[in-house]
Amino acid sequence: MAKSRNVYKQAYNRCLALLCEHGELPSEPELGATLGVSRTTVRSILSRMDEQGLIAWDKRSKRALREPNADDYFPEDETDSVASIVERAFMRRLLSPEGTPGGMINELELAREIGVGTSSIREFLIRFSRFGLIEKRRNSSWVLKGFTRQFALELAEIREMFELRSAAAFVALARDHPAWQALDRIEAEHHELIAGIAERYMDFSELDERFHRLIHSASHNRFIVDFYDVIAMVFHYHYQWNKTEQRKRNETALKEHLAYIAALKSGQRAEVERACRRHLKSARETLLASVPV
Amino acid sequence: MAKSRNVYKQAYNRCLALLCEHGELPSEPELGATLGVSRTTVRSILSRMDEQGLIAWDKRSKRALREPNADDYFPEDETDSVASIVERAFMRRLLSPEGTPGGMINELELAREIGVGTSSIREFLIRFSRFGLIEKRRNSSWVLKGFTRQFALELAEIREMFELRSAAAFVALARDHPAWQALDRIEAEHHELIAGIAERYMDFSELDERFHRLIHSASHNRFIVDFYDVIAMVFHYHYQWNKTEQRKRNETALKEHLAYIAALKSGQRAEVERACRRHLKSARETLLASVPV
DNA sequence: GTTTTGTCCTTTATCGTCAAAAAACATTAA
DNA sequence: TTAATGTTTTTTGACGATAAAGGACAAAAC
Numbered sequence A, B: 001m002a003k004s005r006n007v008y009k010q011a012y013n014r015c016l017a018l019l020c021e022h023g024e025l026p027s028e029p030e031l032g033a034t035l036g037v038s039r040t041t042v043r044s045i046l047s048r049m050d051e052q053g054l055i056a057w058d059k060r061s062k063r064a065l066r067e068p069n070a071d072d073y074f075p076e077d078e079t080d081s082v083a084s085i086v087e088r089a090f091m092r093r094l095l096s097p098e099g100t101p102g103g104m105i106n107e108l109e110l111a112r113e114i115g116v117g118t119s120s121i122r123e124f125l126i127r128f129s130r131f132g133l134i135e136k137r138r139n140s141s142w143v144l145k146g147f148t149r150q151f152a153l154e155l156a157e158i159r160e161m162f163e164l165r166s167a168a169a170f171v172a173l174a175r176d177h178p179a180w181q182a183l184d185r186i187e188a189e190h191h192e193l194i195a196g197i198a199e200r201y202m203d204f205s206e207l208d209e210r211f212h213r214l215i216h217s218a219s220h221n222r223f224i225v226d227f228y229d230v231i232a233m234v235f236h237y238h239y240q241w242n243k244t245e246q247r248k249r250n251e252t253a254l255k256e257h258l259a260y261i262a263a264l265k266s267g268q269r270a271e272v273e274r275a276c277r278r279h280l281k282s283a284r285e286t287l288l289a290s291v292p293v
Numbered sequence C: 001g002t003t004t005t006g007t008c009c010t011t012t013a014t015c016g017t018c019a020a021a022a023a024a025c026a027t028t029a030a
Numbered sequence D: 001t002t003a004a005t006g007t008t009t010t011t012t013g014a015c016g017a018t019a020a021a022g023g024a025c026a027a028a029a030c
Helices: A006-022 A028-035 A039-051 A082-095 A109-115 A118-131 A147-173 A178-195 A197-217 A222-241 A247-266 A271-288 B006-022 B027-035 B038-049 B082-095 B108-115 B117-132 B149-171 B176-194 B198-215 B222-241 B245-268 B270-287
Strands: A055-058 A061-066 A134-136 A142-144 B055-058 B059-063 B134-136 B143-144
Touching: A006 A028, A006 A039, A028 A039, A039 A055, A039 A178, A061 A222, A061 B143, A061 B176, A082 A109, A082 A118, A082 A222, A109 A118, A109 A142, A118 A222, A118 B117, A147 A197, A147 A222, A147 A247, A147 A271, A178 A247, A178 B055, A178 B198, A197 A247, A197 B176, A222 B222, A247 A271, B006 B038, B027 B055, B027 B117, B082 B108, B082 B222, B108 B117, B117 B134, B117 B222, B149 B198, B149 B222, B149 B245, B149 B270, B176 B245, B176 B270, B198 B222, B198 B245, B245 B270
Parallel strands: none
Antiparallel strands: A055 A061, A134 A142, B055 B059, B134 B143
């Protein structure tokens, strides 16, 4: 079979939103840029919109003919790439009782279960292997190492090493470096989130990721920057599963972030180190508390 | 097409050596264990040896009938796995003038050039991406980041961080931990190599890798241990290319290793840190000296 | 002259297939 | 009863085919 049409479908849905908003659509190259797809895909989208009577498409004019309704949108689950479907399904397995250390992973079985080809599985497993949760034996299957306490400890150790160094590098950045402005914006977002914490505490993890990635980017080291992918993966999936005390945890973390940001702005290296360590310590504890044993 | 028969061929060659040595072969399971292959492969090997008149195979008895000659061995290049062929070919490209930063990698073209299927290339590139030398754009090709001075600096930074920590962990190991014995053996090998440095200086890099991997293993952290793969890859390929002053460099490194080992044995943390830093400093300089600019 | 569109070619994503290699099971010899 | 051999079943490794998505280039519109 050929590739799934998820790029097209997802872009189509986003394009419907644009249509609602503006009543017409811009030029093909511009549309491609806003949607993040090629002109070929843009033209497929326009073709369908024309066919469905949503727009009158004639060369440069793409005028809306009617309001899109719910039926015009592609179902959400068809807009995911195969890779992300595999990822989700695999993580669910990994975090379930099936994810016992030592267990074997059968590529064909996994492919059947998820409903994709074996090469998608193979490629996913290779990509995923860098997270240190699975390991390959030559000419044999993958072995699950499991989401264990030991894993969490090893992860936290590296994270602390990297983040302390990145934070130190951040302080050393020239004051006119764009990262300082980015930090200001993120600080403001923290205040906003704290103000509306009651209903928006779920938005924390996205802000958290952006904050830490900003810090890590100051290291100017691709290995440090890339390592954050491991952390992000863990947080993303693990916290979907464990929601106990989520609001309180997030509120604490937000405050720690603000102290951390203040330390960075103060330019005092010792202050930065203290604030960074404090936050990483509670992050580690939170993670450990949610690991099976 | 099906998979290449490299496992069989390589095991066959090694089995011929065993046959020369002992005049007969042990039981199938034992043979499988020594050769590191399954019984299925062992039986394929025995079948062929029987056909070729090398052994008289009847149930448990596998008696040698004649001495194997050069023709009995499979050609060496047929014993490489497709993955290693791809790796070598790709690294040659990367270290050649073609490996310019910013260049695109075309999967199909690469597959044709090397003479393998596209999925072998894809899987290799995914595996290789963790080395930080290439990067993927969604639905588009891989981009070469190049083997640059910047890369070497980033690599050295992480290496120093990890090795200092591992060395500190090594010193803290209980004196009856098997790692200490392994260190003694490696120390002895260093003395042997220095004694015969004139003709054996090429053997250094293998010993070097074993030494550093031993140190790293004391960290008990999979991310640190796995990171050594990146370093090993760089050293393996880069030094195949740059052989200037190789003998002298290796001799210096051997002496630094011995000082480093002595420091570890002394149990003095400050001593260890000093010896470790000194060695890593010259390793970094050597690497930087051999990078284009 | 620049941007947009129309057309065509290239490259990637995904799958099914088939032999190699491993693993499981059954049988026989010691 | 244990450990080997003989036989069958699973699972991985590698490939080619095909449609989706990207990209290039000429013609047309502003």
